[in-house]
Amino acid sequence: MLAQQRQEAILQRVRATGGVRVSELATEFGVSDMTIRRDLDVLAERGLLAKVHGGATSAPPGATDEPGFAAKSARQRAEKTAIAGRAARLVTPGMAVALSAGTTTAELAHRLAGIAGLTVVTNSIPxxxxxxxxxxxxQTVVLTGGVRTPSDxxxxxVAVAAIRSLHLDLVFLGVHGMTERAGFSTPNLLEAETDRALVDAAERLVVLADHTKWGTVGISSIAPLAGAHTVVSDxxxxxxxxxxxxxxVTELVLAEVGE
Structure with missing residues (x-):
């Protein structure tokens, strides 16, 4: 059984029974306790269950849970670095681009700092x-005004009004989650509105989302999957x-982790 298949089976068991034990799962699937713990780590990072001593339980809905910028920065560091490196290749000197708030877009900002003649619009303080x-x-950096959220x-x-007067080549959008039904989503209603304004202002939408974002749903949708021209994941x-x-989507780019 592949790791993905085993994780799906574990998740179904949690949803059906409300909780699982590491020892019982290891025996059932014929793998080590450590393998099961890694599976639970993957599912917990995606917000699909909650790890407890000796096992896991159902996670709360979490559609409005919004970790702070520092907390999110510590997650999936290798994936974000790889994604930012690939995304930077889409930018050429002289472009007008937007970067939404998020830790992956912040990682991308480090790489855009080396590209000449850019105009960068952002609602992200970092x-x-x-x-x-x-x-x-x-380079010209345009920071929208507005009310600050936990993700900075x-x-x-105010932010929406500033963005609606602009015309941009690309928008790089960081997201909380992505699914076929909900599309690209966020746990913050006001941030969703601001992100939609960024999407509307740009010729092309590029979504930056590591693999843990798949299957996660925030309370508010920003755009359907088909609304993205490019998705850069890992x-x-x-x-x-x-x-x-x-x-x-028109193009799916998978960055090699550790590249």
């Missing part, structure tokens, strides 16, 4: 700080997710 520290005189995004009517993305995305 992204603006990264680009400001680069000190490039040939600026949202609300090579740990499940095969089922790859096929679903290829059925909906």
């Amino acid at each position: 992204v603006a700080e990264i680009l400001h520290r680069s000190g490039r005189p040939d 995004a600026l949202v609300g009517p 090579d740990r993305l499940a095969e089922e997710a790859r096929q679903t995305l290829r059925d909906h």
Whole structure:
């Protein structure tokens, strides 16, 4: 049995019974306790269950749970680095691009600091700080106003009004989750509205989402899967997710982790 198949079976068991034990799962699937713990780690990172001593239980819905920027920065570091590296290849000197709030877009900002003549629009305080520290005189950084969220995004009517007057080549969108039904989503209603304004202002939508985002749903949808021209994820993305995305988006790019 493949790891993905085993994890799906574990998740179904948790949803059916409310909880599982590591020892029982190891015996049932004929694998080590350590293998089962790794499976539970993967499912817990996606918010699909909650790890407890000796096993796991059902996770709360979590559609409005919004970790802070620092907490999210510590997750999937290798994947975010790889995704940012591939996404930067889509940008050429002189473009006008937007970066939404998020830890993966912040990682991308470090790479955009080396590209000449860019105009970068963002509602992310960390992204603006990264680009400001680069000190490039040939770049223009536009930080929208707005109300600050736990993820250091600026949202609300002030941000939306500023964005709606712009015309951009690309928008790089970080997301909380992605599924076929909900599309790309976020746990913050105001951030969803601001992100939709960024999407509407750009010619092309590029979504940056590591493999753990698949199957996760936030309370508010930003765009359907088909609304993205390109999705940049990592090579740990499940095969089922790859096929679903290829059925909906123009281009799926899988960054090699550790590349």
